[in-house]
Amino acid sequence: MTTLLGILILGTVWGSLYSLIAVGFSLIFGVAGIINLSHGSFYMLGAYLAYTFMTVLGINVPLSALMAVALTVLVGMAVDRFCIKPMRERHVYVLIITLSLAFFFQELMYAFYGPYGKAVKSFVVGEIELGRVEVSYQKVLTLLVSTVAVSLLWLFIKKTKTGKSVAAVAQNKDAAILMGIQYERVYLITMAISAGLAAVAGVFIAPVLEAVPGMWTFPLFKAFAIVIIGGLGSIEGAVIAAMLLGYAETAVSILVSPNFTDMVYLVATIFILVVRPTGLMSKSLAYK
Amino acid sequence: MPHFDELYGRKVTYRRLMGLGIFSALVLMIPVFMRDFYLLEVLFLCHYYAILACSWDLLTGYTGNVNFGHAFFVGGAGFTGALLNLHLNWQPWITLPVGGLVAALFGLVVGSFTLRLKGPYFAGVTFCFAALLYKLVMGASQVLGGEEGLFGICGLADTSLGNYYFSAILMLATVFFLYFLSRSPFGLILRSIGENETACESSGINTTFYKVTAFVISAFFAGVAGGMYCHAQMHVGPELAHDSLSGLILMMAVVGGMGSITGPILGAYLLTGLNESLRFMGELRLLIYSGIVVLVVLFAPKGLIDIIGKAKVLAGIRMGWKINRHEAKLKAYD
Numbered sequence: 201m202t203t204l205l206g207i208l209i210l211g212t213v214w215g216s217l218y219s220l221i222a223v224g225f226s227l228i229f230g231v232a233g234i235i236n237l238s239h240g241s242f243y244m245l246g247a248y249l250a251y252t253f254m255t256v257l258g259i260n261v262p263l264s265a266l267m268a269v270a271l272t273v274l275v276g277m278a279v280d281r282f283c284i285k286p287m288r289e290r291h292v293y294v295l296i297i298t299l300s301l302a303f304f305f306q307e308l309m310y311a312f313y314g315p316y317g318k319a320v321k322s323f324v325v326g327e328i329e330l331g332r333v334e335v336s337y338q339k340v341l342t343l344l345v346s347t348v349a350v351s352l353l354w355l356f357i358k359k360t361k362t363g364k365s366v367a368a369v370a371q372n373k374d375a376a377i378l379m380g381i382q383y384e385r386v387y388l389i390t391m392a393i394s395a396g397l398a399a400v401a402g403v404f405i406a407p408v409l410e411a412v413p414g415m416w417t418f419p420l421f422k423a424f425a426i427v428i429i430g431g432l433g434s435i436e437g438a439v440i441a442a443m444l445l446g447y448a449e450t451a452v453s454i455l456v457s458p459n460f461t462d463m464v465y466l467v468a469t470i471f472i473l474v475v476r477p478t479g480l481m482s483k484s485l486a487y488k
Numbered sequence: 489m490p491h492f493d494e495l496y497g498r499k500v501t502y503r504r505l506m507g508l509g510i511f512s513a514l515v516l517m518i519p520v521f522m523r524d525f526y527l528l529e530v531l532f533l534c535h536y537y538a539i540l541a542c543s544w545d546l547l548t549g550y551t552g553n554v555n556f557g558h559a560f561f562v563g564g565a566g567f568t569g570a571l572l573n574l575h576l577n578w579q580p581w582i583t584l585p586v587g588g589l590v591a592a593l594f595g596l597v598v599g600s601f602t603l604r605l606k607g608p609y610f611a612g613v614t615f616c617f618a619a620l621l622y623k624l625v626m627g628a629s630q631v632l633g634g635e636e637g638l639f640g641i642c643g644l645a646d647t648s649l650g651n652y653y654f655s656a657i658l659m660l661a662t663v664f665f666l667y668f669l670s671r672s673p674f675g676l677i678l679r680s681i682g683e684n685e686t687a688c689e690s691s692g693i694n695t696t697f698y699k700v701t702a703f704v705i706s707a708f709f710a711g712v713a714g715g716m717y718c719h720a721q722m723h724v725g726p727e728l729a730h731d732s733l734s735g736l737i738l739m740m741a742v743v744g745g746m747g748s749i750t751g752p753i754l755g756a757y758l759l760t761g762l763n764e765s766l767r768f769m770g771e772l773r774l775l776i777y778s779g780i781v782v783l784v785v786l787f788a789p790k791g792l793i794d795i796i797g798k799a800k801v802l803a804g805i806r807m808g809w810k811i812n813r814h815e816a817k818l819k820a821y822d
Contacts, residue, residue, distance in 0.1 A: 235608045282786075283782075291607060291608075292607075296738065297785050299735060304781070310774065314771075428612060466623070473609055473612070
């Protein structure tokens, strides 16, 4: 019983974290039609910036978190404007430039901080006990923040005018242009949101995991897997799939072995793509 | 619209053979003039990466399906060859082709399931296969060596010089084959699949068949290269299946110029050389390396081969040669 509760709770925490990363990734794909391989780098930058501000410079936690996210958002917007925009016509080039950028950011972190993991102190210390399962406050905080962030995003997309323009471009770019929506601005906004969410994930997970230069690969490809499973372009699908992945990974980690957690998303991706390439809730076809 | 003769005629074929011949001569003659072991080792790496980059380019550069998991074939064949060598004592001249065939088989299985998918999905799934292999290697430490890998594989040749020539001959054979394959009707079909697959299909071409074939051939050569590398290092480790290898191959092919077999060769030589020459920078090496790659991709997305081609045309115009647009466009095929 405790095991089941542990899986549920931990799975929810990890699932909410993944949903932060995956939603941004799915958004940028649904709106701009590009796979942003440097998405994982925003996550990494969030974590490293959090480390820089909090541990190295000793700035208080809320301000550091804000600054880390804000800086990453700026970086994301710069990436979109200077690196992705010139390449938008050919998707292959976007893949390549974002991948190269991801490597570049990794090496940048390596050059500044070295290969060893950087630890960040927990924002809130202590643990809460839910029915004999101990969960650190940090993880609970992460869960809260991700829920709030994703809800805010949902509200933004559905209720505000800018959010609706984002949805419009995702649905039909040409029609959106005819409606007078400036799609380049929408792309920039989307990239900003996407980078921001990833950065938030990075900032809040930094105390839990160490910050290493190579930390961008697995969130990126997990986000990719989640988005494939949940269907590209669908935020709800991304959240659901992210939670599923969180539960699945936690279950495997507890019931089988921690070594296999990282294989869950790989097997799931392959399985889904071979069996049901359209994903669970997709709006677009994976087949030609 | 290029005339048949301009694509396959005798003059063009002779010109291509000449080009490749000069390149081969250069490659084969280098050790005669320079016997520095370090240089030979570096050039060995160049050849290794050249084979990998060219084989990768056959699929991705031509059909546009980005393959993020080329290391899957390299590692798969490398480990197969290593195991065959360690347990059955098969020698390199058998393990290399067998490794290549195993990789080709992987390519056949993976490709027939996945090449129906659109671009980003295919890219993701290829990454997943490579990552799975990596996890497998790290997990099955007893059989596959885990983090340290397997040692004690028999060597390729007894000296650096021998290794160099082995790799050189293998690379030249691969390059000749892939070069002429890409300039054949098969290559033309691959290229048209990359340009507009729907139009290609409406012409009655079974695009999946061609894509899978390209994938299988690509996998075969990658596998042979992997086997070669393992025997030369006498060690095989999980880094042969790591995504950084896939990324490196991709970057070499892109910097050199995708969609032409000559571009990746240039990219392989250039980036391997860059990597070695930056060693004196210590920790900043990879930063500068990746920074240069980003800059090249931003400003020369079609690769350095394309820049060289454009420079040739410009120089030709300056010198008053008669370059008509027709010929300049043809450069894209050659």
